[in-house]
Amino acid sequence: MSGVEKLIVVIFIAAIVGVYLLEAYLIVDFAVGALRARKKSYAIARRPALVVHLLAVIGALCFLYAYFIEPYRVEVKTVHIQTDKLSKANIRLVHISDTHCHRFSRNEKKLIEVVKAARPDVVVFTGDALLLNHPASLPVFKETMKSLDANLGKFAVRGNVDTEYMPNLDYFSGTGLTVLEQNSVKLQKDGETFYVSGLNCRYPGIFRSVLKDVPNDAFSIFLHHFPDLIEDLGDLNVDLYLAGHTHGGQVRLPFIGPLMMHCSVPRSWAVGLTELSGGRKLLVSRGVGMERGGAPRLRFLCRPQLIVLDLVPGK
Numbered sequence: 001m002s003g004v005e006k007l008i009v010v011i012f013i014a015a016i017v018g019v020y021l022l023e024a025y026l027i028v029d030f031a032v033g034a035l036r037a038r039k040k041s042y043a044i045a046r047r048p049a050l051v052v053h054l055l056a057v058i059g060a061l062c063f064l065y066a067y068f069i070e071p072y073r074v075e076v077k078t079v080h081i082q083t084d085k086l087s088k089a090n091i092r093l094v095h096i097s098d099t100h101c102h103r104f105s106r107n108e109k110k111l112i113e114v115v116k117a118a119r120p121d122v123v124v125f126t127g128d129a130l131l132l133n134h135p136a137s138l139p140v141f142k143e144t145m146k147s148l149d150a151n152l153g154k155f156a157v158r159g160n161v162d163t164e165y166m167p168n169l170d171y172f173s174g175t176g177l178t179v180l181e182q183n184s185v186k187l188q189k190d191g192e193t194f195y196v197s198g199l200n201c202r203y204p205g206i207f208r209s210v211l212k213d214v215p216n217d218a219f220s221i222f223l224h225h226f227p228d229l230i231e232d233l234g235d236l237n238v239d240l241y242l243a244g245h246t247h248g249g250q251v252r253l254p255f256i257g258p259l260m261m262h263c264s265v266p267r268s269w270a271v272g273l274t275e276l277s278g279g280r281k282l283l284v285s286r287g288v289g290m291e292r293g294g295a296p297r298l299r300f301l302c303r304p305q306l307i308v309l310d311l312v313p314g315k
Contacts, residue, residue: 005260023056066300071290074110075303079273084314085219089190094118095307097126097244098287101141107288107304108144115148118308123150126244127159127225129171138169145175152187155180157198159225182210198223211236228264230282241282246270248286252301
């Protein structure tokens with residue numbers, strides 16, 4: 001977490017604590033006054049106190065919305081990308097990230113519906129399959145991934161939860177997903193070739209060996225859980241970099257944006273589509289699930305997201 005993010009989080013938490021401490025003081029003051037049968041005007045009814053009451057009510061409503069409602073309002077985002085590396089093939093790809101499956105199914109049904117309706121050529125998953133330290137959720141993840149169909153294939157890379165916290169789980173057998181640890185696959189549609197490459201997030205330093213054999217004239221998609229490598233790719237052939245991990249911040253504030261992003265790229269790059277020099281594009285998903293470890297078990301102004309991506313020939 002950067003120094004700026006730490007400052008934002010500290011100020012935000014301090015503001016919330018301050019409002020509810022004031023509200024508690026006003027309530028206690030009113031209760032004590034009532035017990036003593038005071039007849040003077042209570043502080044709880046004065047204008048400054050009414051502002052505190054309003055802020056406390058708004059805060060409570062926002063919390064209830066962020067806990068019970070927004071985490072299950074899945075957004076389906078459609079992205080169109082033109083490329084001169086395709087002349088006739090239209091390729092549809094569904095990008096899924098950070099499912100963080102719970103043993104009680106949540107957004108998985110919506111995920112299956114979206115993929116079925118989209119009829120994609122390719123499905124990609126950019127890591128973090130399960131809720132942190134919840135291996136009992138594995139059957140939900142496997143059944144969900146198994147239910148997805150794609151004409152040309154389904155591909156996955158492992159996220160930090162998959163590799164650091166529960167590395168010994170068999171996440172992908174029986175799901176139909178091809179796991180890209182540090183390799184590329186060559187795919188074809190309508191006689192045109194494109195590549196999907198993937199890198200396990202344990203091995204960020206070997207990205208050059210993964211991409212060195214991808215020809216420059218082919219459209220190249222790179223999968224990595226973290227967006228952090230985008231500035232290190234140099235002249236390697238990566239047209240589209242797909243990542244997750246940030247959850248879009250999970251909690252976003254009006255005029256301020258996300259409280260924290262947990263990545264090294266600029267905050268504006270850490271969610272959504274960013275076009276970089278040379279036409280290279282970074283697309284970071286907000287993810288389907290949400291972390292429930294050190295992160296707040298909330299989503300606020302940051303809905304869970306599935307991305308339907310259409311790659312179309314350039315004019």
